[in-house]
Amino acid sequence: MVSKLQAIAVCLAAASSLVSGQTFRRLGTCPTLGCILPPDQQDFLPGQLFDIRFEVHAPKNGSEAFNNGVPDEKFTATIVKEEKGHGKGPRAKSLTEFFGLKQEPKLEKWTFSWFEDLFAKDAKTPSVVNVASKVYRSVALYEPGTYTVVLDYYGGKTTVATWVVRPLAEKKKAKNVIFFIGDGMTTNMITAARLLAHKTINGKYQSLLQLDKFPVLGHQMSHSIDTFITDSANSASALYSGHKSTVNAMGVYADSSPDAFDDPKVETIVELLSRIWGSAWGAVSTAFLADATPIALTAHTRSRGHYGPLIDQVLNGVTANYSSWTGHDGPDVFFGGGAENFLPGSGSYLGKDYYTEFAKKGYSVSLNKTALLAAPKTEKALGVFCKSNLPVWLERNIFPENLDKLSNDPAGGKGAAKDLPGLKEMTLKAIDILHTRSKKGAGFFLMSEAASIDKMMHVLDYDRALGDLLELDDTIRATVEKLTELGILDDTLIIVSADHGHGFDVFGSADTKYLASQDDDRSKRDAIGVYENSGLSQYTIANPAISYNTGPNFPLNWDPRYVLAAGLGANPDRREAYGVDKSGPRTPAAPLANGSSSDYYANAKDKPNGFLVNGTLPTDQAQGVHSLTDVPVYAMGPCQETFGGTYNNIDVFYKIATCLGLGHGKHVTQGKKGGK
Ligand SMILES: *[C@@H]1O[C@H](CO)[C@@H](O)[C@H](O)[C@H]1NC(C)=O
Ligand SMILES: *[C@@H]1O[C@H](CO)[C@@H](O)[C@H](O)[C@H]1NC(C)=O
Ligand SMILES: *[C@@H]1O[C@H](CO)[C@@H](O)[C@H](O)[C@H]1NC(C)=O
Ligand SMILES: *[C@@H]1O[C@H](CO)[C@@H](O)[C@H](O)[C@H]1NC(C)=O
Ligand SMILES: *[C@@H]1O[C@H](CO)[C@@H](O)[C@H](O)[C@H]1NC(C)=O
Ligand SMILES: [Zn+2]
DSSP states (O other): OOOHHHHHHHHHHHHHTTTTTOOSSTTOOOOOEEEEEOOOEEEEEETOEEEEEEEEEEEEEEEEEGGGOOOOOEEEEEEOOOSSSSSSSOOOOHHHHHTTTSSSOOOOOEEEEEOEEEEHHHHTTTTEEEEEEEEEEEEOSSSSSSEEEEOOOOOOOEEEEEEOOOOOOOOOOEEEEEEEEEEOHHHHHHHHHHHHHHHHTTEEESOSGGGGSSSSSEEOOOOOSSSSSSHHHHHHHHHHHHHHHHHHHHHOOOOOOTTTTTTTTBBOOHHHHHHHHHHHEEEEEEEEETTTHHHHHTTTBSSOOOOOHHHHHHHSSSSSGOOOOOOOOOOOOEEEEEEEHHHHTTTSSSGGOOOHHHHTTEEEEESSSHHHHHHHHHHEEEOOOSSSOOOOOOOOOOOOGGGOOOOOOTTTTSOOOOSOOOOOHHHHHHHHHHHHHHOOOOOOEEEEEHHHHHHHHHOOHHHHHHHHHHHHHHHHHHHHHHHHHHTTTGGEEEEOOOOOOOOEEEEEEHHHHHHHHHOSHHHGGGGEEEEEGGGGOSSSSSOOTTOOOTTTSSSSOOSEEEEEEEESOOOOOOEEOOOOOOOOSSEEESSSSSTOOOOOOTTTTTTTEEEEOOOOSOOTTTTOOEOOOOOOEEETTTGGGGGGEEEEHHHHHHHHHHHTTOBBBSSSOTOOOSSS
């Protein structure tokens, strides 16, 4: 008997070490038993389409157990626009009456469960909740002002949401918008990248980043609607729609239903641009194209991992299933990685061949740089250059021998992708096509993402992260030149920002030679030079033996003896030796035991010369994680002055939408209907 209890205790202890500490919620935006989605405190662009969902929860057990788990199916809801100073304001109306809907939506019912805390998770005792719900699809609020929505349920309980419809903006001030996103990029990383690539003499930089030349700089707060650390899905969604969301969700407010595609949607910038102006639009990314930052332009889902269906949404919009959604015109350009979601098979939607699906709709399809550069400017263009993410700038330019080891052929073969473009080639080609295809006055919108700043920060590979940041800066520099050549620089608003940060900074230099020569962890740390011993950047000094010719905006030497000593604020257990990894991106932590993929410890094969640093994250984390920091917003062009100061990430959307005249006080029909 005793031994059995001991066995259970051991079992529980083992299980608890696999769980990461967090705050569990029944539904993040809904602390009461009646939920309004969009919830309280949300902002809207006038005329922006969205869905409204009401949920009434009846917890069957757990600390909130109520009404024997029977939800109130007779709940009612009203909406009213607040009028100040006119005596008796307007009457609150039912949603059906207010929005002039033909019929009341039908009642939906489902059950979900959640864990109240880590103890409940360890004991595998979820709390079960029964739900009654209704959803109102594709409505809009046209008049600026404050609206109050009230949900009445269980004969006397109420939940109230206050919504703000922002001012009208029907005038188009910028013809084009180019929105660069350095995924996970912070000011600290920009500072470190400048130090790597630009030389100082006696404290004075001899050249600068293109970012340093932007006239306006602001700060945006990246937190999610219901947590303070965001992921790239809901932060991208906030930037593109003006509505914050929940981790893993994009283009929707997360509801509690099991279906990842039925959540209440909000209209995104490219949907608005397609509907109102008929603008050309495109996305370029060094990630796989179904990844959060590029896909959130058109995605409406609770669950970012549905890659195949989300590629279908890019091309075809939100199809039949949840009907009556406005949709968007397919992208004019769509360039990046992620062939596994286009090739027919388990990664693509319904197993279809999406190269063919795009081609059927008039797209040129390029699978390498040569084909990309030759693609006609007059046609819509799809470019998919490898499986998974594009290999990073350092591999493509400094260690090309590592490319041959990969099995990432975009055509589905076993070999490596050959002839890869970089962010610069993809972005310049995108601008050519968008400029050619944009109709007079309608302009274009382009999102260009340097994705692997984030991806390489996650694996603590700072050289590769900063290499991709320098590639982003080089791309922005080339973009300014290209827009000048095309004569459209003054008509184009250029924004450069990030979706979230990583707690990275540089704290000194490291003498790699001394570090490698010491044999215990404590003396290896003496190789780090702080304050006066940090010295100057050795990356900008030409060494005839190992200098690389990658242009003036990149280091001359990636492998000097004195390297940057840098780190993240949140780490898994790891070894540290600083200096560039010549064999490829790092894998800082590895599974501790046989067969366990959720208990990580420093990877013995990573930086074998280095010293051990124990992490600060739960041991189920194999990589670094995102951080809380506000991230910079650089602006140049029409409306640049509106981007100064500190604001929320949703405000980036409202500033862009205002500059593009997207806030309409009346029904506007499709800009370039059909033919797509
Ligand atoms: C709630 O009920 C389910 C069975 O319906 C059970 O599995 C679960 O452990 C219960 N949770 C709590 C907190 O009692
Ligand atoms: C749409 O519905 C069909 C049929 O039920 C289903 O196979 C498909 O996965 C759904 N698509 C999405 C994007 O949910
Ligand atoms: C690039 O793509 C073109 C057209 O798809 C193909 O003919 C060519 O062989 C490819 N080049 C390489 C190096 O794979
Ligand atoms: C498990 O560990 C043993 C001994 O270290 C090793 O021989 C074996 O290959 C490992 N198995 C797996 C699946 O990693
Ligand atoms: C790191 O943690 C391990 C146990 O996981 C311990 O043996 C070791 O002493 C720690 N090392 C340092 C440098 O703190
Ligand atoms: Zn990330």
